[in-house]
Amino acid sequence: MWRDNGTPTDSYYLVRPECTDVPKTKFKIKAGKTLSVRKWQAAFSPEGQLDIGRTLGRIYRGGIHPDIRAEVWEFLLGCYDPGSTCDERDQIRQRRRSMYSVLKEECKQMFQVVGSGRFITAPIITEDGDPIQDPIVLLETNTDNGVASVSPENGNAKKYKSLSGNSMVKEEDKRIIQWKLTLHQIGLDVVRTDRTLVFYEKQENLSKLWDILSVYAWFDRDIGYCQGMSDLCSPMIMLFEDEADAFWCFERLMRKMRANFRCTERSVGVETQLSSLAAVIQVIDPKLHQHLETLGGGDYLFAFRMLMVLFRREFSFGDSLYLWEMMWALEYDPELFSVYEDPDSVAEKAEGSKGKAKSSKQFGKYEREYIKSGARSADAPLPISVFLVASVLKERSPKLLSEARGLDDVVKILNDITGNLDARKACIGAMKLHKKYLKKKTLLAKNGGVA
Incomplete structure (x- = not known):
């Protein structure tokens, strides 16, 4: 819905009331300057082809209305060519969603916490591929709700079940070892990312951020996951209802940014x-x-x-x-x-x-x-x-x-x-x-x- 001229956008990204020292948003929605829903829709032909030139200047002058931000970002980041039609984009979107589903399932087969609505913050594997079985890991990796209430502090940690056995077996594949080594760091970063926002008070949103970053770490064989990526991915989680769409928009942003995260023994890409x-x-x-x-x-x-x-x-x-x-x-x-x-x-x-x-x-x-x-x-x-x-x-x-x-x-x-x-x-x-x-x-x- 279009808001009054000059309305700040804090209401779209609510801050937890106890976080009083968070900077206030200066960006205001301004009629005639901000790219509105109406102006955005008017930039498309009947077939759905976008006249990108009509929108770039307006975005620079006044930003994008939050109601259409996700859709516009997909074009700005190159998810879709402006010359594509609605039908072509629908086909691409469905194909990408299927690709993400396959990628996520691959990750779930390797570690069943992926897609479970949970995430981990403790290491689950050593650099040699041996599983780590301390109480915190057992607590975080258990997906059996019937056992989840058992507290490791009361001496019953041994009651926790493994994830179909796949987390309790020595891993030999070096790529899988490297991927699993990053999962707890992703979790630690997730709980620190945008923690002042009401949005991330919900476990499901934290889990979605962890899932996307975990899948990306597997998808990008060269870079994997590095600290800082959670800051770049977080807005995608908030903007897109569909997790796959959020993933691919983040992946397109990483195409622009990934060189910054490329590390060698001597230097960091940035x-x-x-x-x-x-x-x-x-x-x-x-x-x-x-x-x-x-x-x-x-x-x-x-x-x-x-x-x-x-x-x-x-x-x-x-x-x-x-x-x-x-x-x-x-x-x-x-x-x-x-x-x-x-x-x-x-x-x-x-x-x-x-x-x-x-x-x-x-x-x-x-x-x-x-x-x-x-x-x-x-x-x-x-x-x-x-x-x-x-x-x-x-x-x-x-x-x-x-x-x-x-x-x-x-x-x-x-x-x-x-x-x-x-x-x-x-x-x-x-x-x-x-x-x-x-x-x-x-x-x-x-x-x-x-x-």
């Missing part, structure tokens, strides 16, 4: 973006960059969290969603999704696509700037999140230069932004810095690296 951030600051604010280097912060690790979970800690829940959709609208590129291969090599390229050339109007404003500058043809565009962090640092540059005498001071100054940032202004600042960066970079290249 360090690539941190290096890009350092390069941007060095160009647009060399004094600040030099100051940070002097303080030992030239690696920009203090910005790790902002990039890893897309500002989920710096904004209220509602504002973080608003920020995300503005970012995705700005950097929307209809071509990226058609060339990506799924992590497990299951090709799903260009589903529902007509294969037509994309006009510039179908690209987000951020992407159009790259195309216009000519930089996009030479290098993959930096994600707009890098410029969002850069705009935060640039705005606080005077304070950082005058007050930061060590990295602790840098962290403290940046922590003060929590709840005080405006998502819309942050995006505007990022766009301005992006344009400035492209111009300065071009000038430096012409002058042989000399400003």
Whole structure:
């Protein structure tokens, strides 16, 4: 239902009454600016093909009405090609739901807590594949409701039954061992994710988040599960009624983000973006960059969290969603999704696509700037999140230069932004810095690296 002009959206994402220190959502639904149900529906042809160009600018200017947020996100994240018809999307949706059902059943066969409405927070297996049978594990993994009331503290832990025996047998398959090793960490992260929201007071919602992340950890053979993914997945649980739809929307977001989570013995994937951030600051604010280097912060690790979970800690829940959709609208590129291969090599390229050339109007404003500058043809565009962090640092540059005498001071100054940032202004600042960066970079290249 459309709400009055200027109505904040906190009512859609209720905060538990005892959590009084949670930042209030600044995002307000504004008639004429926010993408409404009516404007969204008007952007489709009778066959269901979407004129994406009609929506991107409006999303950037005023965000998306919460009533249609889930549906719009599916397009912004590339779940569906705008050129697909309603019938094609229905077929794709049903096929994906079937795929998710198969994946979830695979996981359930390996560990029956998956899909049981419960989740675990204690390790169930050793790195050698041996089952762990302490009372907490027995309590959490038991799915027999008749036995679930037995307390391990009263000495009756031995009464707990195994899960059809599959959790009490030594596991030999290395991939299964690795997957099972992540399950309790997922559970620990789940109970810490968005715990201020009324939505997660329900066990079924916590369990759904755990199920999706557990299935994704099995699905993505290369990355698996890493801390921070629960922050990215949580909004999907709230937006989508169907668990499979939430999973695939999260999977599409991970396509954009998964490089951040790629770990080796020497580095974490997000360090690539941190290096890009350092390069941007060095160009647009060399004094600040030099100051940070002097303080030992030239690696920009203090910005790790902002990039890893897309500002989920710096904004209220509602504002973080608003920020995300503005970012995705700005950097929307209809071509990226058609060339990506799924992590497990299951090709799903260009589903529902007509294969037509994309006009510039179908690209987000951020992407159009790259195309216009000519930089996009030479290098993959930096994600707009890098410029969002850069705009935060640039705005606080005077304070950082005058007050930061060590990295602790840098962290403290940046922590003060929590709840005080405006998502819309942050995006505007990022766009301005992006344009400035492209111009300065071009000038430096012409002058042989000399400003």
